[in-house]
Amino acid sequence: MADDAATLPQRYTAQLADRIETTWQSAWAREQTFRARNPGDADFDPRQPKFYCLDMFPYPSGAGLHVGHPVGYTATDIICRYRRHQGYNVLHPMGWDAFGLPAEQYAIQTGVHPAVTTRRAIDTFRRQLQRFGFSYDWQREFGTIDPGYYRWTQWIWLEAYHAWYDRARDRARPIADLEAEFRAGTREIRVNPDAAEHAPAVKAQRFDRWDDLDAGTRRLVIDSWRLVYLAEQTVNWCPKLGTALANEEVIDGRSERGGHPVLRKPLRQWMYRITAYADRLLRDLEGLDWPESTRTMQREWIGRSEGAEIDFAIDTSRGTLPAGAPDRLRVFTTRPDTIFGATYMVVAPEHPLVDALLSHADSAGAPPAFERLRAYVTRSRNRADVDRIAETKEKTGEPTGLFALNPATGERIPIQVADYVLMGYGHGAIMAVPAHDQRDFDFAMASGLPVRAVVLPPDDWLAAHAPAGVAADAASRRDRFAADPGAFGGGIFAGDGTVINSAGADVSLNGLATADAKAQVIAWLERTGLGTRRVNYRLRDWLFSRQRYWGEPFPVVFDEAGDHHPVSPGALPVTLPEMTDYQPVESDEPLPLLGKATEWVHTTARHAGVDPSVLPPDAKVRRETNTMPGWAGSCWYYLRYLDPANGDRFVGRDAERYWMVSRRRSAAAPGEAPAVGEPWSPDRHHAGGVDLYVGGSEHAVLHLLYARFWHKILFDLGHVSTPEPFGRLFHQGLLTSFAYQRSDRSLVAIDAVTEHEPGVFVETATGERVTQTTAKMSKSLRNIVNPDDIIRGYGADTFRLYEMYLGPLEASKPWNTQDIVGPFRFLQRFWRLAVDERTGALSFRDEPSADLERLLHRTVARVGADIDRLSLHTAIAALIEFVNEAVRSGGITRDQYQRLVIVLSPFAPHMAEELWARLGHSTSIARAPWPTVDPAMLEDAVIELPIQVLGRVRGRIEVPKGADAAEIERLVLAHPRVAEILDGKPPRKVIVVPGRIVNLIPG
């Protein structure tokens, strides 16, 4: 090596790569090479098409970048650089999702302010990212912790606070409109019927005149419509972390972060009324260019199901109900057609009926049964989800002693309590149809409840599931099923069939197909007022409060009566108080950490920034001590990049419209100049604004759903132009690493294994044979690769090339350091193709080879097409093939090399920039036009055609490009090998696929 450096100073080594890379990185920063132009900028060119390409917001951890991060970043960088060569105005920003638990936990341990830790982590991340040469417009960088940013995060929350969802118009509107309509008497005054925070009795009230209502009632009504609201929620309180967690942050009853136990506790929390948007969030998935898997996951998360809501009266003929108990049970069912088969009902342990029962000890039948009920309810309410899941699927429950009346049959049916019914879905109560629902069947069997068949399955199902001893004819099977459905094996029948056993005084469904029966029952229910058609969603409202310090404060205060009042937009941001002690109050009773900052919490309306028209300036107020969850900052960051320094708006209108409104591919004629700032229309434009959004599939539901939700609120209120934020989404695959696996599938760290002979691995300590496998990189497996080390050994260009060359971008792939030399050798070969390693002088051949020129055109076309479809590993393979051929064929001309360097530049931008400069250019290669491809160069004059006989290749012929089928057939039959195989007999059939293949079938 030392000798090389002396004799070959211009050899492409890691040292030279480092010199080249750092030189150009400085130059790019100095020249602001990758600055994106906004409308209104002096050098903005309205004729350029725009391209907005976004990487998912990183959370800068103290550990710095790992090799997984650059996978997506390199891919987007390649596309962005390619688009610049194609003449696009490219927006490619980067910033920091920087509020969150790790910095706070570090603060708890060390007392260092989270802001200090976070800034340090950001600096590390930025330095590491810049060393990769990514073409970000660093002018637009910001972090969610910047007051200039979270000011607008708070502002958006206030916009939601001041908005309500108008079902009739299917969009959000200002809350002032609602109040005006109430006051004018043009809208019925009532509590929002969809408000999850209110009991049915509250929602049943109607009010006459707005002006006659007291302030408290008005507040109750208005607050029930807001898109954010306070609700007493049973939350997942984690005593150890000192915070409540969203459902999705709890896995198997433990915190996703840290794995601490989680208790269920009631707490007043800010909620987002995301359920108001359930249907639009579902519908609008259709127009998005997203991975099908992700759209499916969102669909399932939203979980739309159609059915009916039915009221079952509670039987009072044999005694009175306890005070406070509802007189009817409302249920949701997707199978109203099976109502005649509802032989019992189940309520969740948390159901209000259960509360009423338990507070009246004497009203629920025999004392021992009552005590069993009380014990059961207490046990299941306190049980964390982990236990509910850990137990087998065995169904448990207890009778309430009460009965309901089946409105279709008129029968008295028992009401049970069982924890297989969840309070959070539907109404927390079901009509149980054990013949046609597996869960109901299992519970009926365990509790000795009756089963009645009401849907006759198709004959083939009956035949396949018939028990022994039933005559083997369809009629016998049908009769048997109608009488005893439980006797049929292999699970109950839950599909569509024909209704039986379903005739009552009011309505009869017998003989109807399932779909028709549903329609008939619903019509009957609606006619009689017993029920209605109903669409239900699995999606729940979004718990938006956290009891943390390191998050955005809510711009809201409480007066002495406990009523909430907004901080005025002009007083934003509400900043965090300084604290000296970040220790969470570790307690089984939920307490937010900010409550410790008593001076900050207890203040006046004036200090808190509440508008005098809302509260008198001297009014004593208490600040909200919860903070927003980590998701908040990432819900709209893609908008702030468009106009990051704007102090008047969260994003400037022109910038927003320019970057977010994107022509549909079909609506944009090639080469057509886009109209800058044209308004969004569904016919001409794509639903979403970001042209390409790349990030991991771990965010498939939460982040992407929340961001869509915020975007739709902003869209409804007229603040953004498009209904969706991200038009095209792509998930890069996980980068794994090698690890070893014992026969019981447990993993062994790589340094605890010895390779005895090639391919035979043994755990050193035990001598047990282990197999090589791949696993997520982790500290415990000691298989983490540090990007800094790789860059030191090979340079950033090689690193980028290697990560892209591993395989398909979307696939999960193993990192294998041994393979890096391949891309490194390629770059050396590329370099040596023109550069004299001794002197650094460029040398070229004078006359181009016609074949190589043709190959170059092909390579340019292939690389471009491959980048477009994000097939970057095959694009690199095409480059390698070209360079290998150029070396083999004795070199390349200066003109060819210049074009080649441009094609290299998206992948290895530093080497390309260096060679570009050495080729005599004084401006950056970044916007050099992509080489043109001559279509004529993509075709050969003579085509080699394989000849198959019975699908096997037996020879090949050369034919001129335009040869027709008859001519090809003649040439094929003249082929000696073919003649030999045919043995003089004429072929039975000859299939000629011009330009591809010939297949013949011998006679």
Added chain:
RNA sequence: GCCGGAGUGGCGGAAUGGCAGACGCGGCGGAUUCAAAAUCCGCUGCCCGCAAGGGCAUGAGGGUUCGAGUCCCUCCUCCGGUACCA
């Protein structure tokens, strides 16, 4: 259980229904070198054969087709998501 996705040489992987294994790693042989590294050239799916050539091969089994890694059906394995959602 349900919903996605994937199974191709020793390894990563390529292949609009048309020559399976491009390209890279590794391996083998050679050139260069005092030697090594680097570089360059050749070979490299498995089996039979001196060769020409032939046979077998894309997780397993069926099917559609002149032709299937690719399309359809059944099954197996792995990865991801989800789970009493009425």
